[in-house]
Every structure is written in C-alpha cells, then in structure tokens.
Amino acid sequence: xxxxxxxxxxxxxxxxxxxxxxxxxxxxxxxxxxxxxxxxxxxxxxxxxxxxxxxxxxxxxxxxxxxxxxxxxxxxxxxxxxxxxxxxxxxxxxxxxxxxxxxxxxxxxxxxxxxxxxxxxxxxxxxxxxxxxxxxxxxxxxxxxxxxxxxxxxxxxxxxxxxxxxxxxxxxxxxxxxxxxxxxxxxxxxxxxxxxxxxxxxxxxxxxxxxxxxxxxxxxxxxxxxxxxxxxxxxxxxxxxxxxxxxxxxxxxxxxxxxxxxx
Numbered sequence: 001x002x003x004x005x006x007x008x009x010x011x012x013x014x015x016x017x018x019x020x021x022x023x024x025x026x027x028x029x030x031x032x033x034x035x036x037x038x039x040x041x042x043x044x045x046x047x048x049x050x051x052x053x054x055x056x057x058x059x060x061x062x063x064x065x066x067x068x069x070x071x072x073x074x075x076x077x078x079x080x081x082x083x084x085x086x087x088x089x090x091x092x093x094x095x096x097x098x099x100x101x102x103x104x105x106x107x108x109x110x111x112x113x114x115x116x117x118x119x120x121x122x123x124x125x126x127x128x129x130x131x132x133x134x135x136x137x138x139x140x141x142x143x144x145x146x147x148x149x150x151x152x153x154x155x156x157x158x159x160x161x162x163x164x165x166x167x168x169x170x171x172x173x174x175x176x177x178x179x180x181x182x183x184x185x186x187x188x189x190x191x192x193x194x195x196x197x198x199x200x201x202x203x204x205x206x207x208x209x210x211x212x213x214x215x216x217x218x219x220x221x222x223x224x225x226x227x228x229x230x231x232x233x234x235x236x237x238x239x240x241x242x243x244x245x246x247x248x249x250x251x252x253x254x255x256x257x258x259x260x261x262x263x
Contacts (some may be wrong), residue, residue, distance in 0.1 A: 043228040059259060060249040063226055067206055080126030080204045081110045082227070084179045086245060087202065088113045089238050093120070097233045108144035119152075119174045121145045125181070126204050132185040138178060142195050145176035209245040212237050213257045224249075224257040231260070 044058075047065040052058040071079065085095045093113040111122035123141045125133050152174075156165040177198040178184075184192070184199060192199055212225040214235050224246075225232045237243045246252050249259075 047228070055259075055262070056249050056253060059226065062228070063210065063249065066226075066228055067210070076204070077124070077126050079206065080181065081124045082210075082233070083204055083208055084122065084124045084200075084202065085111055085113075086208055086210075088120075088122075089236075089245075091115075092238060094236060094239060096236075108140045109148065112148075113177075117172050119148075119172060120177050120198075121148050121174070122177045122179055124179045127180070127182045129182050132183050133178065133180050133188055134185045135188040135191045138184075138188050138191045138195070138197060141176050141178055142197065145174070145197075149174055209247045211246045211249070211252050213242075213244050213246055213252050213255060215240040215243050222255075222257040223260040224252040225260050229260055 043062065043066075047062040047069070048058070052061060081097060085097055088095050088111065093115045096112040096114075098109050098112060108123060109121045110124045111120075113120040113122060121141070121144060123137070123144070125137065127133065149169075152172075153165060153169055156168055160168065175198055176195070177200055178192065179200045179202060181201070181203050183201070189199075191197075210227045212232065212235050213222065214225060214237065215222050217240055222242075225235050237245060242255075244255075246255070
C-alpha cells in the first residue's frame with residue numbers, strides 16, 4: 001500500500017469515527033469564513049455571485065450573504081462564541097476570544113472576560129435545542145478554570161513576588177461560566193450548583209450587529225472589520241471611547257470608519 005493510500009485510509013477512519021472530523025477535513029481543504037486559523041483566502045469568491053464596483057454595496061452584500069450562509073456544526077460553534085463575546089462586550093467586559101484564536105490549544109475555555117477585579121472563564125456550547133449539556137463538559141470547564149487561576153497566580157508571582165501575589169489573588173473574583181443554547185442535564189445542574197459555576201443560556205441570533213468599529217489606541221485610526229476579515233477575532237471592542245458594533249456598512253462609514261485593508 002502506498003503512503004497516499006495509507007493516509008486516505010487513516011483519514012476515512014477518522015472522519016467515520018470522530019464527531020466533527022469530516023467537517024474539519026472539509027475546512028482544511030476549502031477554508032472557512034468563520035474559523036480564525038483557516039480563513040478562505042478570497043471571501044469574495046464565496047460571498048459574491050457578481051462583480052459590484054461600489055465598495056459600500058459590495059461589502060454590505062458580502063456581509064448579508066455571510067449571515068445567511070449555511071455553516072457546518074464547527075462553524076456554528078465558533079459563531080456562537082463570537083455572539084457570546086458580543087453580549088459580554090455590550091455589558092462592558094473586556095473579552096479575549098480563546099477558542100477561535102487558539103483553536104485546540106484553548107484548554108476548554110472559549111472566552112476570558114474581565115471587568116474590574118472580576119475574571120470570567122467562559123465555555124460556550126451551541127447545540128441542538130433537543131440535546132442537553134452533560135456533566136463531563138462541566139468538569140472540563142472546572143479543570144480549565146482551575147488551570148487559569150494557577151497560571152495567573154504564577155504570572156503575577158513572577159512580576160510581584162509571593163507576598164504581593166497572595167494579596168492580589170485574594171482581591172480577584174475569578175468565576176467559571178458555561179454558556180449554552182440548550183438545557184443542562186439534571187446531573188450537570190447539580191454539579192454546577194456544587195462547584196459554584198454560573199450558567200448562562202442564550203440562543204444564537206445570527207443577525208446580531210457583526211461589524212466591529214475599532215479605533216487604534218496610538219494613531220486614532222478608525223477601521224471597521226467584517227466577520228470574514230482575518231484579524232476579526234483579535235479585535236477588542238469597547239476599550240476606546242467611540243468603538244462599537246454596528247449593523248450596516250453605511251452606518252460604519254458615516255461614523256468615519258473605513259474597512260481594514262483599504263485606503
């Protein structure tokens with residue numbers, strides 16, 4: 001058997017036995033408009049059926065088509081993480097998107113949300129409404145939450161020393177949060193009650209305002225990012241006055257923002 005045939009056999013086995021593996025293989029070949037590590041090189045090819053010269057209309061058409069595009073389960077999960085991050089940013093939290101940016105190195109935490117002395121370690125699950133999230137996912141989140149506390153303590157200790165770090169950690173309120181689109185199982189509910197984990201239930205709304213209007217802290221440059229732009233998930237909204245999410249390209253441009261990568 002040739003090396004290519006062995007690889008094909010291995011791939012067929014994985015895609016047949018591992019949930020999500022076939023979707024991952026498809027994304028690896030075709031790219032994705034959502035997955036940060038595998039963006040399509042030319043989103044216009046996927047989102048435009050005809051050439052549009054007017055840039056505002058072209059960008060709006062691409063965004064509209066993105067919102068109605070059929071996504072696989074992995075992509076829906078990533079979009080849900082973005083939506084949960086959008087909700088937290090609207091509540092004035094500083095959000096770091098770990099799952100989308102770090103992918104399988106996220107250690108089971110999709111978002112880190114910080115406001116004042118409160119840190120929230122968030123895992124997001126967007127599943128069919130007829131399914132339930134079971135306790136194994138709660139245990140995974142609790143382990144990730146514990147790891148976050150440990151690594152944060154180590155980082156503070158390296159800078160401030162043991163005594164100061166103890167005081168700083170006592171003043172921090174670090175919480176674990178499971179965000180789901182469906183219910184928890186009875187056992188999972190018992191576990192979060194016992195461990196003090198917060199449950200936030202939110203249905204995915206695909207038509208939320210997705211345009212990120214960002215202001216550079218150094219230059220004051222005002223750029224907007226669309227959800228299929230490569231750096232989208234690294235952009236934080238809300239840490240500079242005037243930053244916001246908006247629905248339409250016209251609204252973004254009327255506020256003085258231009259699309260990233262254009263002049």
